Structure formats: C-alpha cells, structure tokens
Amino acid sequence: MSPSTVLAGATAHPLAAGGAGEHRTLIITLFSVFVAITLGITVWAGRQTKDATDFYAGGRSFTGFQNGLAISGDYMSAASFLGIAGAISLFGYDGFLYSIGFLVAWLVALLLVAEPLRNSGRFTMADVLAYRLKQRPVRTAAGTSTIVVSIFYLLAQMVGAGALVALLLGATGEGSRRWIIVLVGLVMVLYVTIGGMKGTTWVQIVKAVLLIAGTLLITVLVLNKFHWNLSTLLGRAAEESGKGRAFLEPGLQYGKDGTSKLNFISLGLALVLGTAGLPHILIRFYTVPTARAARKSVNWAIGIIGAFYLMTIALGFGAAALVGPKAITASNESGNTAAPLLAQEVGGGAGSTGGAILLAVISAVAFATILAVVAGLTLASSASFAHDLWANVIRKGRTSEKEEILTAKCAAVVIGAISIALGIFAHRLNAAALVALAFAVAASANLPTILYSLFWKRFTTRGALWSIYGGLISSVTLVIISPVVSGNPKALFPGLSFDYFPLGNPGLVSIPLGFLLGWAGSLLSKEAPDEQKYAELEVRALTGYGAH
C-alpha cells in the first residue's frame, strides 16, 4: 500500500493560533447567521405557542419525516460528530463501536418503546410510569433521573464546544472559551424559553440538514482524495497512525488486558440500551399526532442517523490518514477537533483560502450541532422539572398551565446556568466517552422501569423506585470512582485519586442491577400490582385509545 503519491501535499499542520484571523471572522459570521435564523424561527414558533401541549410537545403537529429529522438533530450531538471522529482517528477500529452501538440502539426504541409511549404518555417519560404506579414517588424518581441524565449529556456537549473554541482561538483563548460557552448557554435558554418544543424542533431540523450536508461534503472530499477506494483510505490511515494494521483491528484501545476488554463490553451494553431511556429523545415521540407517525419518525431517524454514522468512517479514518494523530492530539488530547482539522486539510490545508473556508463552515456546523442538542436537553430536563416535580409532586396537581410553563422556563434558565458552569470546568475528556456515561445512566435508571411498566403485569411502585434509584445511584457512584473522574492525567480531576472502580463505563454492573432491582422490588412489594390500572395502560398503549 503506497497511496502516498496521491497525498504528496497533504502533510498535516497543527493549527497555529496566530494565523487564525481570517477564518475566525468567517466562523463568527456563519455562526451568527445560524443563530439569527434559528432565533427568528424560535420567535415565530413562540407566537404560536399558547398552551402546555404547544410548549412541551410542539402542539403534536409535526409529521413523521419532520420529527425523524428532528430526532436525528437531537441525537447527532457533539459526541457523534466531534467525539466519534476523534475516537476513530486516534484508536482506529475501536472508535467505530460508538457508531454501531449508537445506531443499533434505535431498534429498542422502535420495537418496544416509541409507539406505546406515544399512545399512553403526554409530555414526559414519567407520564407513562405514573399511569399504573403511585404518582408522586415515581414522578420524583423519574424527574430526578431525567435531570441527571440530561446534565451528563449537557456536559459532553459543553466539552465539545470548549474544544472547538480552543482550536479556533488557540491557547490565548482561555477567556474567550468561557465567553463562548456562556453565549452557547444563553442562546439555548432563549430557544427553549421563547420557542418551547415547536421552536426547538425547528432548530433541530435546520441543524440536522446542515450537519448531514457538511458531513457529506467532507466525506466526498476525503473519498475523492483516495479515488473512492475505501481500502486505500484505510491503508493510508493505518500507515499514518503509526500503529500499522492494528489500527484497523479491534483492540487498540480496549484490547490491552482483561479489564479494558470488560470496559469494552460495558460500553457496548450502555450504548445499545441507553437510547430508549434518554429523556430528550423520548419526549420527541410526543410531537407527532399518532403512534404510527412516531414509528415513521423513528424509521426516518434510523435512515438518517445510519447514513451519518457510515460517514464517520470517512471522517475518522480520513482524519487519521490526512491530518495524522500527532497533529490531532496536539490540538486536543481526546481528538475532539479531528473533524474540523480534517475539513481544513481537505479544503487545501492550513493557510489556504479553501482550508480556512471549510474549517469555518464545519466549525459553524459543529457549533450549530451543539447548540441544538443542548436546547433539546434543556427542554427535556426543564419540562420534567415543571411537569413532574413542580406541578405533580410539589404543588400536587394544583397548578395552572400558565404557572407550569413559567416554572419550566425558570428551570431552563437554572439548567442553562449549571451547564455553563460545567462547561467551563471540563475539557480534557472525549465527548463521545462522556455521552456514553449519560447512556449508561439512562439504560440503568430509566430503561428497566419503562419496559417493566409497559410489559410486565406484576410491576409495582416499589419495583420502579428500587430500579430508578438503584440504577441511578449505582451508575453515578461507579462513574465518580472510575478512572474518568480521577487517578490519571486525562481525568476530570487529574490531581486526585479515588478511582476504585476499574471500568470507564459503569453499564456492565449498573444496567443488570437496574433490571434486577426492578424485578426484586416488585416481588418483595407489600402492595399488590394494580391490575385494573395495568389493563388501562396496556389497552391504551396498544390501541391508542384516549391518546392525547
């Protein structure tokens, strides 16, 4: 394999902070245009938002295709775009697991969750659980886990945003990095408070189209450099990686020893079972009028997301081949900037006009991606706070719709502030690895309860509480005592060392635990399962009778 002749001029340059002037202006312009257009849409959507169904569920007025695009927009986050490209460019084949797991996971949502959830719920994930179980304790638990999962996910997006800013502004940009994270936080709060679900959905749709178009452009340019020969691209990536053929084989990141292999299984399990428990994804099913439309939207999403993840092969291996791991890690230790660096390279390299333009375009797309996803997360968590915790637990159902929506808007401001604070903090971690933690928490705390509620006659409130709190506490605790948080230079707190749990992802322990606790709690309940309520839930979930 010697495709080097093709690539004579394609040596990588780390992005010098000094020569960043021209593309900086361009990025700011493009990004401002995106923000202006989407804020315009948001204001327009806000004018049409009158009641709670508009605010939480976009008036249930979206079509299957529109919602499919919006789901894709919500799902393809900084983790998918920046994180996966980075993971593949540094660890080769092992990074590709993310793409596969993130996609296959959609089948759980399609076959088991989307339609019954749409038929039986109203605004939040907890609506379905509260149906046959005791409302207040179950809503408290589900609301708590919704907010925890969303904050993990938000953290990953903010890490991506931070990495981008550092790339574009260089080491001198520490102050600017903070300001841009504050700006991202502010805009996302505006989207949610002004536009509600309708505005947020349109932002997702615009962003999904931009992201697919941007990724397609880079993919075409990369494959074109290799005469549309995947094998040549892979060969060149292996060569440039310095790892040889091992770069294309499983095991580079996770094959070192027994523990890292277990970590790979843990990650794989969290990815495939997490999606159907992600609150910001689940509430998207409420934006369409029927269960049939919910199914159609998932099918569209699988097509769009699948196509996108196929292109991550070109992005990741392309970055390894054309930019090279040295330049990538010099820019960001976890590879989060591999995709924009690749864009610059295929545009003509650092210093060229084409390179500057493509870098600007892809960076603006990445910012748009982050902004849209954080808006979706903020909406999901503030909706759950207002609808589950405030209206139904604290105020015991004695709120007006107006008060509930106002509470949601206030919650969005608070969650925005939390994510800004977190974003300023963390920047050494890989965005995809961080999101995988959100998946693990969702799969441990949310998925068992959702599945048991929908399909198991003997499920009880105690089962739900044991499962949600058990899954939540075990997964979060295991993350805190994992190598992600302390004990090594790449950790959140590199100076400290309390990494007692060896796996970077808790799924292997906490997911089975969540399922087990739900089962055991139900069997050990003093109360008998409410068969009449289950009959009502099952009939409504399957037939769509009485659906909102």
Next chain:
Amino acid sequence: MDSEEAVGTTPSTAEGPDEPVRPAIPAQPGSFTDMQTSTEFGELRRAHRSFAFPLTLAFVSWYLLYVLLSNYAGSFMDTIVVGNINIALVFGLAQFLTTFLIAWWYAKHAEARIDPKAEALKARMEAGE
C-alpha cells in the same frame, strides 16, 4: 424511597395529581379489563409481542456477538477479506445493514398486522361498546 410513605397507600381523590395524566374517559372502570382479556386484544398483543420480543432478543444477541468477537476473537476478526478490509469492518457494516433491514421489516409487519387490529379496537372502544 421514604417518599413512598409520604404518599400513603390509598390514593384518594383529594390528592388530585392523578388528573393531569388521566383525562375523562367515557369507558366504565371495568371495561379496560374486559378489553384486555378479550380474544381480539389478545391477538393484537400477540401480533406485537411475538414479533418484537424475539426480534429484540435476536438483534441484541447479534450485536453482543459482534462486541464479544471484537474482544476475544481477535485473530478471526483481523482476517483480511480484500485489500485493507478485514472481517471486523465487514461485521461492523453488517450491523448497519441488519439495523436497516429490521427497521424496514418491523414497519411492514406493523402496517399489515398491528395497525388494522389496533384501529378496529380503538374504534370499538370509542363507540362506547
């Protein structure tokens, strides 16, 4: 979990929080149980479960097989198929293909076997039978 106690065991009407999720339904309290135990509903349930459950088991196993092979069958996965394309990559791409196929297959199945049954039962309940 102490919040469980806070609510008490018998939800009374005075508590109120039940209202937001359960709208007024014309059906009698027992009618959901009647519907749930009816033959037609049994068929609808079977049409969904007998398709979705085995298929879920199948694709999760197929996916875990891929994860386990990547971990513990390195030399098999490293086998070259053509050029620089090895079995591991083919396996990964096959996961994409099976995901697309299962999604398409379920949509076909649901339209033919689930939707008509669900709609018939829904109409029957709305008619207040």
